[in-house]
Amino acid sequence: MSATAPAPPKTNRIGLPKADYEGGKSTLCLGCGHDVVTRQLVTAFWEMGIEPRRVVKLSGIGCSSKTPAYFLNRAWGFNAVHGRMPSVATGAMLANSDLIGVGVSGDGDTASIGIGQFVHLVRRNIPLIYIVENNGVYGLTKGQFSATADVGSTLKGGTVNELLPIDLCGLAIELGCGFVARSFSGDMKQLQAILQAAIAHRGTAVLDVISPCVTFNDHEGSTKSYKYAKDHEEPLHDIGFVPFFEDTLAEIPPGEVREVPFPDGSVVRFHTVGREYDPTDKDVVLSTLHASRKAKEFLTGILYLEPEKPSFGRLLNTVDEPLHPLGEDRLRPSREALEAILESYR
Amino acid sequence: MPTTLAQPDARPAPVASGTRVNDFSLQVATANGSGSQTANNVLMRAIFQMGVPVSGKNLFPSNIQGLPTWFTIRANRDGYVARKRELDVLILMNPETAEEDARAAAPGTSVIYEKKLAVERFRDDLLLFPVPFSELVVKVTTKPEQAKLRKLIANMIYVGVASDLMGIDPAEVEKAIAKQLKGKPKAVELNVAAMRLGREYSGETFAEKIPCRVERMDATAGKVIIDGNAAAALGCLFGGATVCTWYPITPSSSLCESFIDFCADHRVDPATGKASVAIVQAEDEIAAIGMVIGAGWAGARAFTATSGPGISLMSEFIGLAYYTEVPAVVFDIQRVGPSTGLPTRTMQGDVVLCHYNSHGDAKHPVLFPSSPEECFQMAGEALDLAEELQAPVFVLSDLDLGMNNWMADPFTYPDRPFRRGKVLDAEGVERLKGVWGRYKDLDGDGIPWRTLPGTPHPLAAYFTRGSGHTEMAGYSEKPHDYVKNVDRLARKLETARRMVPGPVIDDRPGSPLGVLAFGTSHQGAVEARDRLAAVHGVSLDYMRLRALPLAPEARAWLERHERVFVVEQNRDAQLLTILRDECPDLATRFVSVRQYDGLPLDATTVVEGVLAGLGREAGTAPAAAADGGAR
Structure with missing residues (x-):
């Protein structure tokens, strides 16, 4: 009997095994929603066949901002200062347009201290996948409310939030962002499709991912708990992402699917579930979003796409x-150019 | 109440009697936004074209229209270009300040003024030249559409009057008008007419002229007139900057605006129309420095320009760049602080702020340009140093240098290739496999090797973090790792000591006394030094410090002198404080000479300060202070 050689590890389209997309060991709490997002990022970059060396992963400060150390070890990471990741990402992307940027932030890092930089990054449409791992609290400083906490939600000790939350998706759409999505770390299939589409997008892609904090905000009074999100999630559509390098575009009867092509040849397919929704029609998008706020719905999916x-x-x-x-x-003009410039000052 | 530059209790000495050639200071008082800048620049340029060394200083308010503004022109045959505290000629156009300006004038000052202001009411010991500017201007602006230009054109009439009264060649004035209003033939015609009318009126009216005369000499051939901000922008252009980010703030805005203009001409590929530069007006100074750091991390030569308030905002990021070792160039065009302070006046008030910028322990290289040539040269130098040291590097200019027009020698073309520092490519990573770590000191100079994002090697990537890290760039809170890292950073600063621009030393054999200046304290200091030798018999060696940390030859010079007068433009003797920190063994040798009233340093302040420090006749003006080092 001859020994069978172990099967070679499965590789992606550029011949790399998934192990080449792994990162360091997470130091977050067991069950943290952020770790789910991290896993999905590893899968998405591997599935898309992106060379890890072309990726830069940037963050600010907070639990979510620690996560770039937990995926893509072969990519360059930059853990910047609190709320200021967008400017560092802007500089990096201007310096090297070949890079693929992913920024990981949290609701504190983005909606409070970093809201200015978030707004201006979106306004400039810097090519960056901007993920907000949104749990409604400051985890690393032990559970204070963040600016995305819903009215009426409570801290563990019972304190009630009475301030209106900042809706980062609504804000991004108003600012003209060309890719705005909301998802839930408990909905891995949807999150994966959104991440792959975001990787293909050549502009700012804002992903607001509800990612429960198991230690400080996963209790009864929380609207960012696993249970609350699971009970209330309302997907706008089922998302299928077909990257440019796959030619398995099956025939689908018209009416049930809306297709939005990307400049690189990839296609996002939206399968209708329940309601009609056109994510490329800003009027529809905004009115849906406004109505959902009134109805306290937790809408997920790609909210807007351009x-x-x-x-x-x-x-x-x-x-x-x-x-x-x-x-x-x-870069350096000639000696004659300098002489001509100086002459104009004589 | 009108503000005035005059000191309320000043009793200036009378203006020297007799005719003086190519040695005077003239001050024009106008209202901001009245268009006097063109006229003043024409006057300054005409004197420059006559070969006479000249400097111009705009003392302006934080305002667009209406508040008082002054422009001082100094001509000096010996080449002294510092502001002169003593004024010889006044041109008073602003009703708001005329009385105060006249009352503060030294006896014997020549005063050209709008006749309606009736300056003769206040003083009978001045040489008065009343001119009905508002009536004269009507004669050259006869067309209805010209009526709105009268305020503007009246200024060119005083140029004509002054040129007649002081012997400035009208042909040079006309040439200067053509240069100043290049491409606007109608405006040139109108302004030349106004200037001629002023000359004519003056020639017919005043038999006695101003005793300060301009006579042709040959001391400006080949020189240029340029402001320090434009010079620094050119330095960035030729120094290979590819990313510029900025947030508007006086007095730094014109640096980046000049860079934008130069790049439009010299960084756009004529074939494709595409630019080899990215310039971003950021949402604030925090974002501006964040972008510089992101770009520097990714391998671009990046800079930002700001002033003190911007540096305050940038501090957290500067600490990050220091600790994560990312190149960044920051121009600080200093203005008067703290807080908003006097935003349109000059100061050397950010020396400590920049050198020690950040929370925690940090020290950064700081370059001190003294002239437009050095703004040009040090901009390139800073871009090199930042990449070589993998650190933030500050260039400390100020409002006086940055925004005023200076006579300057033509800039030397930078022949040397860009110095990009220790960057490993894929082959380098392969070669140093198992040896290299991002924060490992392989060469003993404190400077590690870095890789740039995108480098095609599986071991090239590393993680940049503002939190504690090991030599291999891993997260660490271990006491030993922290100490090892910050001690290496201190070693890196020792390396920087030998890399930053060295001092410029001018010694007179045998003198145990020295005077030390930096940046724009240079011009007043050298003039004072000559005057102290000629008039007071005090011989002083001179050192102009061009950078921090202190270069070894700067330290050696300090050691050679028993007493060193440290001249600076701030209240707290900031550079002196740093010198004491750097050379505690020499601490008692330093004597502080300071001016901090927002006006560019004048030589008289330095003369008085040095004499006071020597225990001789003090005569310390309110704005000046010298102490024996008690601070």
Whole structure:
């Protein structure tokens, strides 16, 4: 009897095993929603066949901001200062347009201290997957309310929040973001499809992911608990993402599916569930969102999609290649140019 | 109540009698937004074109229209370009300040003024030249559409009057008008007419002229007139900056605005129309420095320009760049603080703020340009140093240098290739496999090797974090790891000591006394030094410090002198404080000479300060202070 060689590990389209997309060991609490998002990121980048070295993963400060250390060890990570990840990401993406950026933030990092930078990143349409791991509390400082906590939700000790929450998705849509999604770390299938679509998007993609804090905000009075989210989640549609490198576009009868193509050839397919929803029609999107707030619905899915929106680099009209390696020949004007400039000051 | 620059209790000495050639200070008082800037620049440029060394200082309010503003022009045959406290000629156009300005004038001052202001009511010991500007201007603005230009054109009439009274060649004035209003032939025509009318009126009216005369000499050939901010922007252009981020703040805005203009001409590929630069007006200074850090981390040469309030906002990020070792260049065009302070006046008030910027332990290289040439040169130098040291590097200019027009030598073309520092490519990573760690000191100079995002090698990536980290860039809270890391950072600053621009030393053999200046304290200090030698018999060696940390030759110079007068423009003797920190063994040798009233440093303040420090006749003005080091 001859020994059978173990099957080689499954590889993606660029021949890498999933192990090449793993990160360090998580130090978050057992059962933390953030770890689910981390796992989905590993899968999404592997499935999409993105070279890990092309990815930069940036964050601010907080539990969520620790997570870039837990995926894609072969990508460069940058754990910046509280609420200021967007500006660091902006600089990195301007310096090297070949990079694929993913920013991980939290509701404290984004909706409070970092709201200014969040707003301006979205306004500029910097190519970045901006994930907010949203749990309604500050975890790392032991459970204070964040600005996304719903009216009436309570802290563990019973304190009731009376301030209106900031709806980051609504805000992003108002600011003209070309990719706005809300999901739930308990809905892995949907989250995976959204992440893959976000990777294909060439502009800011805002993903507001409800990601329960098992230690400080998973109790009865919380509206960001696993139970509450599971009980109240209302997907707007089923999402199927077909990347450009797959040609398995099955024939689907019209009427049941809405397809939105991306510039790279990928397609997002929206299968209707229950209601008619066109995520490319801003009027429909905003009115749906407003109605859902009144009805206290927890809508998930890709809320708004505009794949053709020009990114900041295109608006700045910078050269196609990365700026950072350019040398004297491209950057330093000639001796004659300096002389001509000086002459104008004589 | 009108504000005035005059000190309320000043009793200025009379203006020297007799005719003086190419040695005077003239001050024009107008209302902000009245368009006097063009006229003042024409006057300054005409003197420059006559080959006479000249400087111009705009003392303006934080306002767009209406508040008082002054412009001082100094001509000096010996090349002294510091502001002169003593004024020889006044041009009074602003009813708001005329009385106060006249009352504060030294006896014998020549005063050209709008006749309606009736300055003769206040003083009978001045040389008065009343001119009916408001009547004259009507004669050159006869067309109805020109009526709205009268306020503006009246300024060019005083240029004509002054040129007649002081012997400034009208052909040079006309050339200067053409230069200043290039591409606007109608405006040139109108302004030349106004200037000629002023000359004509003056020639017919005043038999006696102003005793300060301009005579042609040959001391400005080849030189340029440029402000420090434009010079620094050019330095960034030629220094290979590819990312510029900024938030508007006086007095720094014109640095980035100049960079935008230069890039439009020199960084756009004519074939594709695409730019080899990304310039972002950020939402605030925090975002501006964040973008610089992100770009520097990804390998671009990036800079931002701001002023003191911006540096305060940037501090958390500066600490991050220091601790994570990311290149970043920050121009601080200093203005008067704290808080909003005097936002349109000059100060060297951010020396401590920048050198020690951040919470926790941190020290950063700081460069001190003294002239437009150095703004140009040090901009490139800072871009190199930031990448070589993998650290934030500050360039400390100020409002006086940044926004005023300076006579400058033409800039030397930078031949040297960009110095990009210790960056490992894929082959480098392969070669150093098992040896390299992002924060490991492989060369003993405190500077580790870095990789750039995107480097195609499976071991190239690392994690950048503002929290404690090991040599291998792993998270660590271990006491030993922390100490090892920050001690290496201290070692890196020792390396920087030998890399930053060294001091410029000018010694007179045998003197145990020295004067030390930096940045724009240079011009007043060198003039004072000459005057102290010539008039008071005090011989002083001179060192101009060009950077922190202190270069070894700067320390050696300090050791050679028993007493060192440290000249600076702030209340708290900030540079002196740093010198004491750097050289505790020499601490008692330093004597502080300071001016901190928001006006550019003048030589008289330094002369008085040094004399006071020597225990000689003090004569310390309210704005000046010297102490024996009690602070």
